[in-house]
Amino acid sequence: MRVIALSAEDDFEGWRDAARALASARVPPSEIVWQMGEHPADLFGDEAVLEPATPAALRVPRAFLDLAQSVILHSDPQRFALLYTLLAGLIEAPKRIEDRADPLVRRLEEMAKQVRRDIHKMRAFVRFREIADDAGPRFVAWFEPEHHIVRANARFFMDRFANMRWSILTPELSIHWDGETLSEAPGASRADAPSGDAIEDVWKTYYASTFNPARLKTNAMLKEMPRRYWKNMPETALIGELVAGARQREIAMVQTARESLGGNIAGAWERLRDEAMGCTRCHLYKHAAQTVFGEGPVDARMMFVGEQPGDQEDLSGQPFVGPAGQMFDRAMADAGIDRAAVYVTNAVKHFKFEQRGKRRIHARPDAGEISACRWWYAQERLLLRPEMTVALGATAARQILGKTVTISAMRGRAIDLPEGGVGWVTIHPSFLLRLPDKARAEEEYALFVEDLKGAARAGK
Amino acid sequence: MAQLDLRAKLAILADAAKYDASCASSGTAKRKSAPGGKGLGSTEGMGICHAYAPDGRCISLLKILLTNSCVFDCHYCINRKSSNVRRARFTPEEIVDLTLNFYKRNYIEGLFLSSGIIATPDYTMEQIVRVARLLREEHDFRGYIHLKTIPDADPELVHQAGLYADRVSINVELPTVAGLTRLAPEKSAPRIEGAMRDVKSSIEDLRDAKKRFKSAPRFAPAGQSTQMIVGADAATDGDIIRRAAGLYGSFGLRRVYYSAFSPIPDASAVLPLQRPPLMREHRLYQSDWLMRFYEYQPGEVAQATDPATGMLPLDIDPKLAWALRFRERFPVDVNRASREALLRVPGLGVKAVDAILATRRWRRLRLADVARLTVSIAKVRPFLIAEDWRPVALAEKADLRSLVAPRREQLELFAA
Numbered sequence: 001m002r003v004i005a006l007s008a009e010d011d012f013e014g015w016r017d018a019a020r021a022l023a024s025a026r027v028p029p030s031e032i033v034w035q036m037g038e039h040p041a042d043l044f045g046d047e048a049v050l051e052p053a054t055p056a057a058l059r060v061p062r063a064f065l066d067l068a069q070s071v072i073l074h075s076d077p078q079r080f081a082l083l084y085t086l087l088a089g090l091i092e093a094p095k096r097i098e099d100r101a102d103p104l105v106r107r108l109e110e111m112a113k114q115v116r117r118d119i120h121k122m123r124a125f126v127r128f129r130e131i132a133d134d135a136g137p138r139f140v141a142w143f144e145p146e147h148h149i150v151r152a153n154a155r156f157f158m159d160r161f162a163n164m165r166w167s168i169l170t171p172e173l174s175i176h177w178d179g180e181t182l183s184e185a186p187g188a189s190r191a192d193a194p195s196g197d198a199i200e201d202v203w204k205t206y207y208a209s210t211f212n213p214a215r216l217k218t219n220a221m222l223k224e225m226p227r228r229y230w231k232n233m234p235e236t237a238l239i240g241e242l243v244a245g246a247r248q249r250e251i252a253m254v255q256t257a258r259e260s261l262g263g264n265i266a267g268a269w270e271r272l273r274d275e276a277m278g279c280t281r282c283h284l285y286k287h288a289a290q291t292v293f294g295e296g297p298v299d300a301r302m303m304f305v306g307e308q309p310g311d312q313e314d315l316s317g318q319p320f321v322g323p324a325g326q327m328f329d330r331a332m333a334d335a336g337i338d339r340a341a342v343y344v345t346n347a348v349k350h351f352k353f354e355q356r357g358k359r360r361i362h363a364r365p366d367a368g369e370i371s372a373c374r375w376w377y378a379q380e381r382l383l384l385r386p387e388m389t390v391a392l393g394a395t396a397a398r399q400i401l402g403k404t405v406t407i408s409a410m411r412g413r414a415i416d417l418p419e420g421g422v423g424w425v426t427i428h429p430s431f432l433l434r435l436p437d438k439a440r441a442e443e444e445y446a447l448f449v450e451d452l453k454g455a456a457r458a459g460k
Numbered sequence: 461m462a463q464l465d466l467r468a469k470l471a472i473l474a475d476a477a478k479y480d481a482s483c484a485s486s487g488t489a490k491r492k493s494a495p496g497g498k499g500l501g502s503t504e505g506m507g508i509c510h511a512y513a514p515d516g517r518c519i520s521l522l523k524i525l526l527t528n529s530c531v532f533d534c535h536y537c538i539n540r541k542s543s544n545v546r547r548a549r550f551t552p553e554e555i556v557d558l559t560l561n562f563y564k565r566n567y568i569e570g571l572f573l574s575s576g577i578i579a580t581p582d583y584t585m586e587q588i589v590r591v592a593r594l595l596r597e598e599h600d601f602r603g604y605i606h607l608k609t610i611p612d613a614d615p616e617l618v619h620q621a622g623l624y625a626d627r628v629s630i631n632v633e634l635p636t637v638a639g640l641t642r643l644a645p646e647k648s649a650p651r652i653e654g655a656m657r658d659v660k661s662s663i664e665d666l667r668d669a670k671k672r673f674k675s676a677p678r679f680a681p682a683g684q685s686t687q688m689i690v691g692a693d694a695a696t697d698g699d700i701i702r703r704a705a706g707l708y709g710s711f712g713l714r715r716v717y718y719s720a721f722s723p724i725p726d727a728s729a730v731l732p733l734q735r736p737p738l739m740r741e742h743r744l745y746q747s748d749w750l751m752r753f754y755e756y757q758p759g760e761v762a763q764a765t766d767p768a769t770g771m772l773p774l775d776i777d778p779k780l781a782w783a784l785r786f787r788e789r790f791p792v793d794v795n796r797a798s799r800e801a802l803l804r805v806p807g808l809g810v811k812a813v814d815a816i817l818a819t820r821r822w823r824r825l826r827l828a829d830v831a832r833l834t835v836s837i838a839k840v841r842p843f844l845i846a847e848d849w850r851p852v853a854l855a856e857k858a859d860l861r862s863l864v865a866p867r868r869e870q871l872e873l874f875a876a
Contacts, residue, residue, distance in 0.1 A: 099822045100815035101829030124508045128565045139564060159492035160502040164564060180495055199561050205467045206562075209474035210523060211513040214722045215738055220516025224509065235511055243514045253723045268730040271642040278638050281696050282768055368768020375694055383729065 003033045006080070009148040009172070012072045016065075019084050024058050029088055034080035060090055061097050070112035073119075073148045082108060118147045123156055125229045126168060129197040139166040142193035142232055150175060154182055169193050200234040207235040213246035214253065269298045269383050272376075276349065282372035284350035284365075289314045294345025294380050302342040302459055303386035304328075305377070305396040307428055311360050314351035320344045324430040328392070331429065331445065335452035345380055347391075347399035348373045370398055378419075387421050388459025390452070393428025401425075412451055414458040422458060426451035464548055470558070472548040476528035476539050477574055479724070480631070481687055481717040483509075485520045485569035485604040488626040488682035493602050501563060501570070501603035503626065508569055521572040521606060522562055526550055526587055530576030534633070534644035535728040536692050536721060539576045543726045549578075552591040559595060563603055570604030570626070571595070577610060585613035585621070592624035604682075611647055615658050619679075622662055627682040627714070630655050632707065635700045639693025643730060656711040659684045663712070683714035690744060691736030692721040696770030698762045701747050705758030708751070718744045743772040750779060753810055754803045776861070780806040783843060784861055791853075793845040795824045807840035 002022070006014040015034070022032060068083050076082075086104050089096055099105055128139035139161070150173045157168065158177055167176045169188035176183045221239075230236035273293040279285060292309035295318060304320075312322035320328055332339045348369055353360040365373075377399055381389070391397040397405050400423050401415070410425040417423045427448055435441040464472075485507030493499035509518035527549035528539040538545055550558075559571045573591055577584050588607055595601040607625040609618045622628050630652055634640040637649045662679050669676035686707060688700065695703070704716040720741035721731070747764065750756040764782040765772050773781050783790060783806045792801045794816055802813045812833045819825055819833075827849040831837035842851045 095822050098818045101819045101825060101832050103832065106832045120506075120508070124510050126566050130565070141566070156502075161500070161564070162493040162495045163498055163500060197565065199565060202467055202470060202558070203562060203565070203567050205470050206474050206522065207511065207513065207519070209471045210478045210517075210519060212478050212515045212517075212722060214735060215515045215720070217516030217738070218514050221512040221514050224518070225512040233511065239514055246514065250723060253725050253727075265729045268728075271730060275638045275642050275694060279694055280699075281694060281770060366768065368766060372696070372769040372771075 001031055001033060002027065003035060004080075006034065006036055009036065010073050010151055012069055015072060015080055015083070016068070019087055020058055022084070023087050023091060026088075026091075029081060029085040032081065032084060034084075058091070059094075060087060061094055063097050064090060067097075067108055067112055070115045071108050073115045073152055074111045075147045076111060079111065082111075115147050115149060118145055119149050119153050121229065122149060122153050125225075125233055126157075127233055128166060129194040130199070131194050135165065137165070139164055140193050141166070141168045142188070142190050143168055143170050144228075144232065145170060146228075148172065151184070158182060204235050204238055208238050208242060211242055213242070213249040216243065216246045218243060265298050265383055269380075272379050272383065276376055279349070279376070281375065282350075282369045284348070284352050284369060287353070288350040290317050291349050292317055292319050292346065292351070293349060293376075294343055295319050296343030296345075297341065298343070298384055300341060300343035300384060301386060302337070302388045302390065302456065303381070303384055304342055304344045304390045304392060305400055306344065306346045306392045307395040307430075308346050308348040308362075308365055309351045310362060310430075311351065311353070314360075319346055323433055324428065327429040327432055331449050331452055334449045335456065337452060337456050343380075343384055343386065345377070347377065347396045349376055365395055367398070367404075370395060374399060374402075381419065381421075385420065386459075388424060388455055389417060389421060390424045390426065390455045392426060393431070396428070397425045412454055424451070424455040424458060426455070466554065466558075469548040469550060469554075470524070472546055473524045473526075473528055473550060476545070476576075477523045477525045477572075479538065479719065479722060480523065480572075480574065480608075481517075481719040482606070482629065482685055482715070483518050483520045483523065483572070484627075484682075484685070484715065485606075486682070487714060488604060489678060491602045493600075497600060499600040499602055500560065501601055503569075503602065503604055507604070510567055510569065520569045521604065522559055522568050522570070523572040524550070524555065524558075524574075526552075526555065526573060526575035526584070526591070527578055528576050529578050531579075532577055532644070532646045534647065535730040536633075536643050536689055536724075538724040538726065540728065542728065545726060552587060552594055555591050556594045556599065559603075560599060560601065563601075568603075570601075570606070572606040572608075574608030575610065581610045581613040582617060585610045585617040589617055589620050589624065592621065596624050606682075609655060609659070611652060611655065613655075615655075618655065618658060619662055622659065622680040623677050625680055627685060628659055628680045629685045629687070630659075631687040632656075632703075633687070633689060634693050635688050635690075635695035635703045636693050639695060643692060653711070656684065656686070656707075656713075660711045684711065685713055685715040685717060686711075687717040687719055690718050690720050690741055692731060696765070697740070697744060697747070697772040698765045698770040700744060701751075701762050701765075702758055704748060705751060705761075716748065718748075737774060739774045740772075743774065743778055747772060747778045750782075754779070755800055756782075777806070779804070790843045791845045791851050792843065794830055795820060795845075795847060805840060805843045807834055807836055807843075809834075 004018045064087065071079050071083055082104065086108060096102060097105060122143060122145055126141045126143050128141045131138050131140060150168065150170050154175050157166065163179060165178055167174060169192055172187045174185040174188050176185065276291050276293050279291055292313045306320060309319060310322040310324065313319055329339055348365040352363045352365050352369065354363050389400050391400045394407055397407065397410065400417065405425065407425060407427060415423040429448070432441055432445055432448065435444060486505065488503050490504060492502040507520055509520050511519040513519060528545065529547045529549065530539045530541055533541045555573065562568045573588055575584050575588055592605055592607060595605065605625045606627045606629065607621045609621055609628050609630045611630065632652055633644055633647060640647060640649050659680065663683065666676060666679035670678065690700065707713050707716055718741050720736050720738050722735050747761045750761050751758060760782065761778060763785060764778040772778050783804065789804065792805060794802070799813060799817060802808055802816060803810065815833045816825060816830070819829065824847045827837065827841070827846045830840065830844065830846055834840050
């Protein structure tokens with residue numbers, strides 16, 4: 001058994017020189033004990049007697065040295081032995097370092113990655129506090145790295161803060177920069193670092209203000225800023241209350257906006273309609289003559305949603321003007337609802353049809369088309385905020401409820417809508433036009449009028 | 461207006477700036493401060509996120525506005541003229557002090573400065589340039605500076621900004637011209653694009669000059685970027701992907717940022733209050749990555765959208781959606797397939813693909829080898845052939861989507 005004593009946890013040169021000699025002498029990994037300090041602690045170990053290395057005899061790929069330089073900084077006590085095992089393997093098969101799926105290469109690469117991450121996080125999360133001594137201002141940080149990275153990371157801080165006097169204290173090692181030279185000192189404790197800095201309150205103000213409560217993503221935060229770093233970062237003290245208050249703040253924003261809209265709703269609606277005229281959200285615009293947007297007062301309390309424009313609506317650009325629209329007007333009058341006071345629109349705003357000779361025959365919009373058009377329906381609702389939204393037929397019911405429902409199962413009762421207000425489902429008036437049996441048609445018409453009356457009552 | 465103290469102003473002007481998604485401090489020239497003199501700061505190729513807010517966003521730069529007063533009335537913007545928010549304004553010196561104080565404590569990589577438009581676009585742009593000049597010339601600040609350029613400002617001022625800044629940006633704001641007309645009536649898409657074109661040519665001119673004369677100044681070495689708001693106009697994901705591809709191509713942008721429209725206090729009537737699912741923004745970023753790092757053409761990414769709605773699926777990522785649509789291209793053989801073909805395999809990242817290629821030169825890979833190189837072999841397996849593995853042909857698996865899609869639905873916590 002050979003015992004190799006390294007001078008420090010990050011003693012890459014010591015490890016390299018020893019490993020070079022041992023590997024040249026073909027000493028198997030199992031016969032080496034790596035440890036820290038001057039004196040071997042392994043009582044059964046022999047003193048390591050090393051032949052001087054013969055460099056020509058040992059060539060290793062550059063990639064291995066890069067990997068080893070990172071891995072040496074890892075906190076895992078096995079790192080020296082693992083690296084040596086790979087080194088010994090590389091003498092037999094130098095290409096093994098390229099076998100990225102090799103379990104040992106993989107493990108060492110993972111370790112190197114953890115070290116690089118720790119180096120990066122130290123650069124990110126060190127927080128200096130300013131103090132003053134005889135020579136002027138001095139910036140001192142307390143940091144607890146996971147691996148032995150402090151010495152390797154010093155250059156970064158020297159390059160960045162070349163003209164500041166600073167110290168980074170860690171449990172294992174402290175480094176000090178006086179503006180010209182870097183010096184090292186033994187590890188320190190948190191109590192050796194300053195306990196605060198007046199600027200921290202300003203920084204916390206920034207941290208709290210740059211956070212957007214409407215988009216809480218705490219897992220994304222935790223992934224990049226794990227809790228173990230929090231204790232040395234002043235701003236993290238705020239996270240609890242920011243997260244706890246976020247939902248309330250978003251609800252309050254939406255609520256305030258619902259209660260007191262700024263701007264001009266009629267103007268907003270007109271511009272929305274203008275934008276809809278150029279809609280290409282689904283392919284239906286290619287064959288229809290124009291977008292048929294909703295119509296009616298923007299302060300209407302009731303909103304009626306039909307299926308889609310028909311042949312006449314497509315040509316005129318107005319909703320509810322064809323035969324079914326006339327049927328709707330009649331039923332509204334019989335239900336005692338002021339037709340001029342309600343807003344009417346369609347679930348799908350382009351005419352979908354099949355050409356048969358000269359006639360354009362209505363074709364039912366599919367789920368994709370309904371969902372593509374939902375954006376416009378949602379915008380109309382947001383501007384109007386109707387108390388009652390009546391879906392005429394299955395397509396409209398799908399649009400207002402977001403799922404396919406059976407009309408017979410849903411009609412005639414108020415349904416709370418997730419975005420506010422209540423919904424009501426009934427038949428589409430074109431259904432009445434298609435019934436051949438006159439008695440049945442009258443019966444259904446009466447039911448339709450009753451539904452409209454019910455909706456008007458429920459919407460009050 | 462009563463004199464606000466610094467913290468009160470910071471609270472207002474950081475809050476007002478936070479709707480801009482960009483925070484990158486990467487991709488610029490390497491600089492450092494040398495002992496002697498007063499130089500402060502350094503930049504590396506890779507940016508550093510010095511903290512993360514609970515919204516998951518990286519805090520890398522001090523991102524603030526010079527002022528949140530504005531003569532424009534853009535409806536999506538909390539700082540629009542007709543909004544009732546409290547107004548504040550920093551002096552250039554205050555911003556310089558804040559930046560240096562934060563920087564010296566290692567809180568930030570640098571400054572990201574934007575502003576509402578006060579008086580005229582030129583006046584506003586001059587103020588922004590003045591802050592950058594003070595930092596660079598008076599204080600020899602060598603950290604990162606990102607300046608927002610003001611629409612319609614004199615190109616000469618924008619040029620000066622580029623000489624001090626690492627990155628400049630101007631936001632296209634909305635993916636569609638109709639959306640911009642509706643929501644930002646005073647802004648003009650051709651003028652915004654004109655400004656981006658000017659910046660592009662300045663970057664190219666000075667890059668060429670730098671090759672010939674070592675003393676030539678650098679112009680925005682980290683390039684230019686832009687931002688689009690998602691969910692405030694009628695653009696589908698397909699529209700947005702094509703628009704982003706056009707912007708990358710026409711103006712040589714480094715990044716296009718997407719910002720899911722977010723409810724703002726004191727919203728305007730023109731704007732929807734509901735925000736789109738944050739997942740939509742995430743999927744757009746993923747599609748952006750496919751174009752930038754995975755060699756997908758914009759048209760190909762657009763093929764991942766639903767043909768009827770033009771939207772990317774929310775439950776699965778666009779790469780998987782594309783693979784499910786083009787099942788006949790799979791499985792691919794890890795031991796033979798080209799780099800491009802491997803990059804198309806859902807669950808294989810760029811690093812994993814490069815590791816496979818390196819290993820392959822050495823020996824043939826078995827499934828267990830691939831497993832060591834990827835996060836989830838279960839997700840990758842149906843799309844791969846390895847030395848000891850051949851999946852059932854994809855086209856024959858009707859239930860493939862349920863096998864590879866994530867089990868748990870993304871919960872939309874605050875769906876209003």
